[in-house]
Amino acid sequence: MSRRRSDWEQRPQARIRKWYKEGFLALDEEIIDHLTQEPRHTHLQEELIEAQQQAESSRQHDRALALERMDQHNMLIWARTRGRKAISRFHVVLALALGLLMIIFLLDTVAYMPRFGDPNAPGANEVSRRYIEQGLTETGATNIVAGMILDYRAFDTLGEATVLFIAASAVLILLRIDRNKDGSPVQELIAAESDDQHYEPRNDRILQGSAMVLSPIIFLYGIYIILNGHLSPGGGFSGGAIISAGLILYLDAFGFEKAGRFFTYKTFMWVSFFALSFYALAKAYSFYCGANGIPSGIPLGTPGAILSGGLIMPLNIAVGMVVACTMYIFYALFRKGGL
Amino acid sequence: MPWSLLYENLEQTVAVILFGIGFSILLLQRNLIRKIIGLNIMSTATYLFLASMGYIQGRKAPIVTDGVTDLAAYINPIPAGLVLTGIVVSVSFTGIMLALTVRLYRRYRTLDIDQIALLAKGEDMA
Amino acid sequence: MSFVNVFLLGMLIVCALAVSLTRNLLTSLIVYMAYSLIMAVIWMFLESPDLAITEAAVGAGITSILFFVTLKKIHAIKGDSEREPTQK
Numbered sequence: 001m002s003r004r005r006s007d008w009e010q011r012p013q014a015r016i017r018k019w020y021k022e023g024f025l026a027l028d029e030e031i032i033d034h035l036t037q038e039p040r041h042t043h044l045q046e047e048l049i050e051a052q053q054q055a056e057s058s059r060q061h062d063r064a065l066a067l068e069r070m071d072q073h074n075m076l077i078w079a080r081t082r083g084r085k086a087i088s089r090f091h092v093v094l095a096l097a098l099g100l101l102m103i104i105f106l107l108d109t110v111a112y113m114p115r116f117g118d119p120n121a122p123g124a125n126e127v128s129r130r131y132i133e134q135g136l137t138e139t140g141a142t143n144i145v146a147g148m149i150l151d152y153r154a155f156d157t158l159g160e161a162t163v164l165f166i167a168a169s170a171v172l173i174l175l176r177i178d179r180n181k182d183g184s185p186v187q188e189l190i191a192a193e194s195d196d197q198h199y200e201p202r203n204d205r206i207l208q209g210s211a212m213v214l215s216p217i218i219f220l221y222g223i224y225i226i227l228n229g230h231l232s233p234g235g236g237f238s239g240g241a242i243i244s245a246g247l248i249l250y251l252d253a254f255g256f257e258k259a260g261r262f263f264t265y266k267t268f269m270w271v272s273f274f275a276l277s278f279y280a281l282a283k284a285y286s287f288y289c290g291a292n293g294i295p296s297g298i299p300l301g302t303p304g305a306i307l308s309g310g311l312i313m314p315l316n317i318a319v320g321m322v323v324a325c326t327m328y329i330f331y332a333l334f335r336k337g338g339l
Numbered sequence: 340m341p342w343s344l345l346y347e348n349l350e351q352t353v354a355v356i357l358f359g360i361g362f363s364i365l366l367l368q369r370n371l372i373r374k375i376i377g378l379n380i381m382s383t384a385t386y387l388f389l390a391s392m393g394y395i396q397g398r399k400a401p402i403v404t405d406g407v408t409d410l411a412a413y414i415n416p417i418p419a420g421l422v423l424t425g426i427v428v429s430v431s432f433t434g435i436m437l438a439l440t441v442r443l444y445r446r447y448r449t450l451d452i453d454q455i456a457l458l459a460k461g462e463d464m465a
Numbered sequence: 466m467s468f469v470n471v472f473l474l475g476m477l478i479v480c481a482l483a484v485s486l487t488r489n490l491l492t493s494l495i496v497y498m499a500y501s502l503i504m505a506v507i508w509m510f511l512e513s514p515d516l517a518i519t520e521a522a523v524g525a526g527i528t529s530i531l532f533f534v535t536l537k538k539i540h541a542i543k544g545d546s547e548r549e550p551t552q553k
Binding site: 414 | 470471474477478481482484485490493494497500501504507508511512513514515516519520523524527528531532535536538539541
């Protein structure tokens with residue numbers, strides 16, 4: 001164990017530490033007073049003069065204490081008047097300087113990058129050659145990017161679907177209002193529901209009329225994009241986002257009760273669980289076949305048909321369902337704290 | 340600073356400038372919602388930088404048409420796959436941050452990050 | 466490097482600056498939606514239609530909807546009854 005030196009208080013390290021801690025402490029206390037409107041240090045000037053008078057007294061112990069009180073009061077007065085402005089200006093200048101410095105350094109890096117649109121760039125190496133030239137015959141998908149993220153690099157897409165699931169769980173933890181043990185609603189849930197219904201449009205004719213026409217079209221469009229993910233641009237993520245947009249429009253127009261007829265909390269739980277499990281099991285089967293050299297029994301089909309590409313279409317559907325459920329549950333949790 | 344080089348890689352230059360602007364918004368603004376918007380601007384600037392590395396002059400989007408699987412007919416598809424994952428992760432963390440903002444507002448009744456930090460410290464000190 | 470491409474890239478920087486300089490929170494959000502839409506068009510100029518569809522659906526769609534519903538929950542939309550949080 002180490003001991004401090006006996007004259008620690010007079011050494012410069014100790015004095016700088018004391019100045020730093022007490023300076024910021026004074027600033028913080030000042031701002032807290034300002035915020036909570038309960039002044040803790042009134043009559044600063046009078047106390048300062050009293051401390052000065054006491055400093056001229058005879059006894060040394062009183063004089064030391066009085067000097068310390070004088071220091072504290074001086075610091076508090078400075079914090080109240082000039083400290084706050086100085087620190088905020090310092091912060092603004094420093095932040096702007098840091099941003100500009102970062103831009104300048106990164107622009108210098110851009111000057112060393114390969115030319116934009118150069119066919120001999122180092123990024124276009126043998127990996128992309130393999131993906132383009134043999135992508136169609138090995139995966140059966142016409143859309144090379146979809147074939148790449150769902151066949152060659154499907155593990156990354158599993159990680160991404162897991163990140164979505166984790167985000168949904170985190171928002172559930174933060175925002176969900178639970179019921180009582182016997183299923184009856186808690187006071188907080190009743191308050192949240194009434195607060196939400198206070199602002200909800202009740203049977204708004206424009207909203208309901210347009211939702212009646214638009215929602216089926218949006219659902220159909222989303223399903224089309226998911227199913228054609230391996231033939232044309234799109235795929236699971238954008239299709240899932242479009243389906244969730246259709247669900248949100250329906251929920252806004254018709255309210256929670258009507259939307260709860262076909263999409264409840266149990267629906268969200270089971271659909272997410274089954275979609276992610278199906279994705280994991282299907283890719284486990286692919287890994288098993290690939291590692292042991294067994295040809296997988298899933299046919300690739302003719303390129304250009306809907307039922308082609310092996311496992312790509314079912315995986316697209318799984319990812320689309322996870323994305324749609326996650327986005328919809330985000331919206332419902334923000335609005336009401338439940339589903 | 341070689342200006343003609345920067346003008347040729349215009350997308351990358353603009354992506355870098357947007358990154359710096361997003362970073363400054365993240366540091367300077369005191370409102371929580373604007374900080375989250377600044378973070379989103381930073382992440383989309385990164386995706387723009389990444390996806391502009393895949394473009395090759397005179398070639399088309401990587402969707403096989405008429406059975407042409409020649410290397411010289413399509414752009415590089417790899418950066419597009421990376422950015423696709425990134426966009427979905429960005430919406431996930433935006434959702435979590437907004438949920439945290441709602442809880443903070445319910446607790447402290449303000450959106451100013453300095454006031455929230457000081458009120459929290461005041462509760463600790465009291 | 467066509468004129469439309471350069472113009473759209475310039476508008477990106479203008480939108481990013483406008484997000485920080487406006488006073489109202491709702492205006493920042495709408496400018497962010499426009500920024501996301503311009504980004505989706507720029508993906509099309511870079512010949513990536515997958516990214517364009519995903520950015521348009523997710524950025525200008527879902528993220529902006531989440532921001533709007535957050536603003537409603539913190540009573541930051543003017544015209545709501547009692548409370549408004551401190552801005553900036």
